[in-house]
Amino acid sequence: MIRIDSTSAVPPYEQVRSQLAAQIADRVLAVGTRLPTVRQLAADLGLAVNTVARAYRELEEARMVETRGRAGTFVSAAGERSRIRAEQAARQYASTAVGLGLTASEALEIVRAALANAAGSPT
Amino acid sequence: MGYIDAWLARHQGFDLGPRELLLARLSLRQRVRRLQLKITLPATIILAALYVVFLCMPPASSETNLPALGVYFALAMVLTIATWFTAHCHRTGERHIARDLTARIARSEAVRLRTMLGPWTSTAVAVSYGGGLVVGGVAAVMASSQPDRITAVVFLIGLVVLGGMTALALKHVLHRPALAVDPGSLLADDLLRTEDARGLAAPLLPMLLAGSVMLAGQHRSGTSTLLDGFVIVCSIFVAVAALKEPNQPRVVVPR
Numbered sequence: 399m400i401r402i403d404s405t406s407a408v409p410p411y412e413q414v415r416s417q418l419a420a421q422i423a424d425r426v427l428a429v430g431t432r433l434p435t436v437r438q439l440a441a442d443l444g445l446a447v448n449t450v451a452r453a454y455r456e457l458e459e460a461r462m463v464e465t466r467g468r469a470g471t472f473v474s475a476a477g478e479r480s481r482i483r484a485e486q487a488a489r490q491y492a493s494t495a496v497g498l499g500l501t502a503s504e505a506l507e508i509v510r511a512a513l514a515n516a517a518g519s520p521t
Numbered sequence: 522m523g524y525i526d527a528w529l530a531r532h533q534g535f536d537l538g539p540r541e542l543l544l545a546r547l548s549l550r551q552r553v554r555r556l557q558l559k560i561t562l563p564a565t566i567i568l569a570a571l572y573v574v575f576l577c578m579p580p581a582s583s584e585t586n587l588p589a590l591g592v593y594f595a596l597a598m599v600l601t602i603a604t605w606f607t608a609h610c611h612r613t614g615e616r617h618i619a620r621d622l623t624a625r626i627a628r629s630e631a632v633r634l635r636t637m638l639g640p641w642t643s644t645a646v647a648v649s650y651g652g653g654l655v656v657g658g659v660a661a662v663m664a665s666s667q668p669d670r671i672t673a674v675v676f677l678i679g680l681v682v683l684g685g686m687t688a689l690a691l692k693h694v695l696h697r698p699a700l701a702v703d704p705g706s707l708l709a710d711d712l713l714r715t716e717d718a719r720g721l722a723a724p725l726l727p728m729l730l731a732g733s734v735m736l737a738g739q740h741r742s743g744t745s746t747l748l749d750g751f752v753i754v755c756s757i758f759v760a761v762a763a764l765k766e767p768n769q770p771r772v773v774v775p776r
Contacts, residue, residue: 441698442627
């Protein structure tokens with residue numbers, strides 16, 4: 399379920415986006431699950447339609463959901479595949495780090511630096 | 522025991538969210554039900570009396586009692602208008618309740634009609650409307666006399682109109698905003714929505730329609746035998762659906 403905190407400093411669209419993203423990542427929402435329509439979710443949460451539409455648009459850009467015309471918005475398999483690939487890469491990195499004799503904190507520090515570098519570099 | 526007490530007793534032991542919100546919703550529904558009864562009861566009594574009077578009078582030119590059918594449709598129209606009017610009052614009341622809610626939560630999955638109705642009720646609906654169309658179509662094509670054909674066509678038209686109105690009303694129930702502030706009130710919202718949807722989808726109107734046109738036909742024929750069979754099959758499905766799918770919470774949440 400999605401909860402909106404009207405007293406929070408986080409904008410409502412970000413609250414909707416982050417909660418849906420977390421549920422998709424945690425597989426609470428399985429691949430192929432149909433999300434409520436933008437209008438339905440906006441009415442349920444007492445938000446403007448554009449607010450929910452923006453959250454859905456950002457999820458779609460992140461390839462976590464896909465819109466299939468009039469059939470609705472569904473949790474995308476692309477997001478699931480990305481997660482599986484990331485997990486495989488993480489396992490490979492972990493075994494390499496262990497093989498090289500790195501400690502867990504050293505290995506995590508390298509990952510953090512790499513993530514910071516990736517986030518800072520233009521795409 | 523009033524409507525609110527009966528509803529609360531039926532769902533005792535479940536966390537259904539803040540008591541004030543639940544009571545506000547239930548008392549709104551109680552008011553709407555009373556309003557509907559006030560509108561429909563006098564109209565139903567008058568039109569039912571007229572219907573019986575016309576049925577007792579022998580038809581003038583044809584074997585189909587058209588005045589009785591006319592009264593039947595007037596009754597259906599009054600019931601429909603009353604349903605729409607009270608649904609409008611219900612919507613307005615719920616909007617007022619929603620305005621006072623400080624927090625809102627919603628389902629992150631789309632609600633499916635079949636899931637809400639349950640497989641047995643869905644089957645009963647499909648049998649009553651889909652089966653009714655097949656039975657009416659066969660009766661209209663195979664009719665051996667003009668009155669038989671008129672009876673079958675009247676049944677078909679009535680069924681299409683009823684089906685359309687029911688579909689519209691169900692669509693509204695399915696898409697109305699959830700009034701929930703926590704998981705308990707979301708469960709209560711689910712229950713009320715399910716009750717409304719099952720109440721609307723209950724295939725009693727097609728059965729009533731079949732019974733009425735049979736009576737208006739006033740003689741035994743192939744058409745009335747087909748409609749007899751239709752009513753019996755529908756009754757079985759309705760009874761099984763009522764037994765298999767009582768309106769109880771699907772998720773047990775201890776208090």
